Amino acid sequence: MERIKVTSPATSANLGPGYDIFGLALSEPYDTITLSRSKEGISISLKGKGAEKIPTDVDRNTAGVVAREMIKDFNIEEGVKIEIEKGIRPGSGLGSSAASSAGVAFAMNELFNLNLSKLELVKYASLGESISAGFPHADNVAPAIYGGFTMVINYDPLEVLHIPVDFEVVVALPDIEVSTKKAREILPDSVPLRSMVNNVGKACGMIYSLFKDDVELFGRCMMGDKIVEPYRSQLIPGYSEVKEEVRDLVYGITISGSGPGVIIVPKEGEVSKIKEILNEVWGCPVYHTKVGSGVQILERD
Template sequence: MKKVKVCSPGTSANLGPGYDIFGLALSNPYDIVEVEKTENGITISVEGEKAEEIPTNVDENTAGVVAKKMIQDFKIESGIHIHIIKGIKPGSGLGSSSASCAGIAFALNELFELKLSKLELVKYSSLGEAVAAGAPHADNVAPAIFGGFTLTTSYEPLEVLHIPVDLEVLVALPNIQVSTKTAREILPKEIPIKDMVNNVGKSAGMVYALYNNDLDLFGRYMSKDCVVEPCRANLIDGYSEVKEKVKDMVYGITISGSGPAIITIPKKEHVIDIENIFKEVWNCPVYYTKVGPGCYVEEIE
C-alpha cells in the first residue's frame, strides 16, 4: 500500500445542552485527506475552502500535529505527504479542523496497518484540536471517527459512547467570522445550580428521545440550552430573529459547535421555507443532509 484516500465528515458538536459532550457526524460537508508514502519527513498541501489561510507547517497544521505524534509513537520510518481537500470551511462550527485531525489519524492507521481501535484514533485525533481550540477536545473528532451520535463522557480516561441514528438535518452557514477561542472565552466560569440541572436533564432527555425515535422531544430539548447558547447567540447577527421565525417549522434549532453554523432538525414539509428564511437573513450556503458515518476509505493504491 503506497497511498490512501479518506473521506472525513463534517460534524456538529454540543447540540444545545450537550456542551463538550455531544457530537453528530454529517454526510455533508466533508474533507478528503490523501496520504502518500515518501522517502522521509512530513509535507503538507491544502486545496479547497480557505486553503490559503491554512498553514502547511507541520507543527501549525492540525493534521500535521497528529501525524507527527503517530509517526513518533509507532516508529514509522517512511516519510509521508498529506494532501487535504477542504470541503468544510474553517471556522464554520462544522468541525473543519476535526475532519483533518480524524482523517489523518484514520488514514495513517490504514496506510501503515496500525490496527488501532476507534477510541485510540479519537485520542490521537484530539491532539490536533489543541492547535485550533487551545486544548485537546474530542466532541468533534469522536463523531468524525465513530459516525452517528457520540457522547464523550470522560477525558481521563477517555470514554466515548456511540449511538447509530438515522436523522435528517438542515444546516445554515452564515458568512460571519466566529473565533473558536473567543467562543470559549466568553462562556461563564461558574453557573447556577438550576442551569446545571436544566442542561443535565435536557441532555439525558435527548438520549432518551433517540432511543424512542422521538424527533419532537429530541429537538425540543436540543433548543433549551440555558448556559452556552445565550452567550454565543450574541456572536451571530440574526440568530435570534431566525430562531423565532422557524420555531414552528423545526423540531429543534441551535448553534453548531462554536458557530456560526446553525443546525436544525426540520419538519420535512417546511424544509424549503426554512431554507428561504436562512437565505433571506444570511444569504448563505445551506446543507440539507443527514447523519452519516465516520471516516471511511475512498481509495487505496
C-alpha cells in the same frame, strides 16, 4: 498499500445542552484527504475552502501534528505526503480542523496497518485539535471517527460512547467570523444551579429520544440550553431572528459548536420554507443533509 484517499465529515458539537460532550457526524460537507507514503518527513498541501488560511507547517497544522505523533509513537521509518481538499470552511463551527485530524488519524492507521481501535484513533485525532483549541479536544473528532451521535464522558482515561442514528438535518453557514477563543471567553465562569439542572435534564432527554427514535423530542431538548446558547447567540447577528422565524417549521435549532454554523432538525416537508428564511436573513450556504457515518475510504492502492 502506498496511497489512501478518504472523506472526513463535518461534525456538530454541543447540540445545545451537551456542551463539550455531545457530537454528531454529518453526511456533508466533508474534507477529502489523500495520504501517500514517502521516503521521509511529512509534507502538507491544501486546497479548497479557506485553504489559504491554514498553515502547512507540520507543527502548526492539526493534521500534521496527528501524523507526526503517530510516526513517532509507532517508530514508522517512512514519511507521509498529506493532501487535503477542504470542503468544510475553517471557523465554521462544523469541525473543520477536526475533520482534517480525524481523517489523517484514520488514514495513517490504514496506510501503515497499525490496527488501532476507534477510541485510539480519537485519542490521536484529539492531539491535532490541541492546535486550534489549546488542549486535546474530542467532541468533534469523536463523531468524525465513529459516525452518528457520540458522547465524550471522560478524558483521563478517554471514554467515548456511541449511538448510531439516522435522521435529516439542515445546516446553515452564515458568512460571519466567530473565533473559538471569543466563543469560549464569552461564557460565564459559573452558572446557577437551576440552569445546570435544566441542561442535565435536557441532555438526558436527547439521549432517551435516540433510543426511542423520537426526533421531535431530540429537537425539543436540543433547544433547551440555558447556559451556552444565550451567550454565543450574541456573536451571530440574525440568529435570534432566524430562530423565531423557523420555530413552527422545526423540531429544534441551535448553534453548531462555537458557531457561526447553525444546525436544525426540520419537520417533515418544511425544508424548502426553512431554506427560504435562512437565505432571506443570511444569504448563506445551506446544506440539507443527514447524520453521517464518519470517515470513509474512497480509494486505496
